[in-house]
Amino acid sequence: MQRKKKYKRFASTLGQGLIAVTLSVKEEACRKATLTLKTRRKTVKFTDNVTLDCSINGTFTGLTYHWHKDHQTDWGESRENTITIPFVTESDSGQYRCAAYTSGPYPVAFSCQSNAVKLSIQGLLTATLMRRDQRESVYIGEDVTLVCSIENSYTGWKYRWFKDGYSDRYKSNEHTLTISSLNTSDSGEYQCAAYRDGPYPVFVSTASKALTLSVHERKAELQITSSHTDGRIFEGDEVHLSCNVDGDPVMWKFELYKTGNETPYRVEMKKKFTISPVTLSHSRGYRCRAVKGHLHSRFSDPVQLHVLGLSLENKIRLAISGLVLVVLLIIVAECLWIKAHSTFRSNEAGCTTG
Structure with a gap:
């Protein structure tokens, strides 16, 4: 019985030794990976570029580096032992680790998983x-x-x-x-x-x-002005119709319409239309708009142009114009008579000499 107990104790001790040897072999096969954070600042700020460096003692080539973030074991993979996160944001905060693997169709762990590096970034830009x-x-x-x-x-x-x-x-x-x-x-x-x-x-x-x-939408407004301070318009006056459009459009055409007509009465590259001299036939409603290609403003509200008969001023002006015309005709007629009479006397003198 005592031998059996000793045998059991020996077997147990032998088993522990085998386990220890196995663990020791695994620890030797599992190379140490060290993860470090490289940044220009002592503290990582929002939108910084952050570089993580995964180093293994010794010089090794042909390895693939796996990067882990929190619980994401497939967060990243690279041929280099460094990886850069540009313009870090809040979502990049977390625990990072790395490990090296052999390359090929069946990669095998070449190193243990590295230490954890914590990255904390807070805040968003405005x-x-x-x-x-x-x-x-x-x-x-x-x-x-x-x-x-x-x-x-x-x-x-x-x-x-x-x-x-x-x-x-x-x-x-x-x-x-x-x-x-x-x-x-x-x-x-x-x-x-x-x-x-x-x-x-x-x-x-x-x-x-x-x-x-x-x-x-551009709006148009039509204004009528004359030389009379009271706003009245008489036959013979010069009248201005101004088409004012929102936004002061450049390189737009301005169209003037008579009320009831679908085609423009006048088209100008400037907003002012002039009627001179105005007659009784111009008495009617007018509206306007601005046009550029397929674009156009709203039509203005109709504005009525009322033309009165000749004003006293215009009558006097017309009478003076008529009198001047009569005087000119008399002068022209007298000149023609004198010229004709002179020619007749010259001809008569020539006949007597002959």
């Missing part, structure tokens, strides 16, 4: 959205450019653009977005945000505050 120009209003047919600025002038990201909360319509890899040939459907609330591109895009900024874009 995005600000504004219009490139500071016009009070924008109109149908115009172009507008939106600019997404990131605090501290960070660059190198791509941008998402949102309209009324959706990003499926406006996309741009630049920090500016130009919307050409605006229409009323482009009115809405716009926002932008910067993100780091990759297999899993990550936002690096907050969404900007909403910028309201209101696209207006």
Whole structure:
């Protein structure tokens, strides 16, 4: 019985020794990997570039390095023993480890899993959205450019653009977005945000505050002016019809219509139409609009042009003009008579001499 007990105790001791030897062999086969964090700053800040270095004692080539983040064993793989995370964000925070494997169709662990390196990044950058120009209003047919600025002038990201909360319509890899040939459907609330591109895009900024874009249709207003301070218009006057359009359009044509007509009465490249001299036949309603290609403003409200008979001033002016004309005719007639009489006397003298 005692021998049996001694045998059992010896067998147990032998088994422990075998286990210890086996563990010792595995520890020798499992080379040590050391993971270090390389960065220019003592503390990692938001949007820094972070490099992780996986080192193994000795010089080895042809290895593949596997990178682990938290519980993601397949987070990354590289041929080099370093890996760089550009523009780190909150989502890059976590515990990192590495291990070396042999290359080939059936990779085998060449090192143990390294120590853990903790990376902590907090906060998002602030995005600000504004219009490139500071016009009070924008109109149908115009172009507008939106600019997404990131605090501290960070660059190198791509941008998402949102309209009324959706990003499926406006996309741009630049920090500016130009919307050409605006229409009323482009009115809405716009926002932008910067993100780091990759297999899993990550936002690096907050969404900007909403910028309201209101696209207006141009309105026209027709004004009639004359030389009379009381606004009355008489036959023979010079009348100006000004077509004033929102936004002061450049290189637009201005059309003047008589009320009830579908075709323009006058077309000008400037907004002022002049009628001189005005007659009673010009008494009627007028409206106008601005046109550029397929774009046009609204029609103005009709404005009535009332032409009165000759004013006293015009009558006097007309009488004076008539008197001047009569005097001129008399002078011309007298000159012709004198010339004719002189010719007749010259001819008569020639006959007497002969």
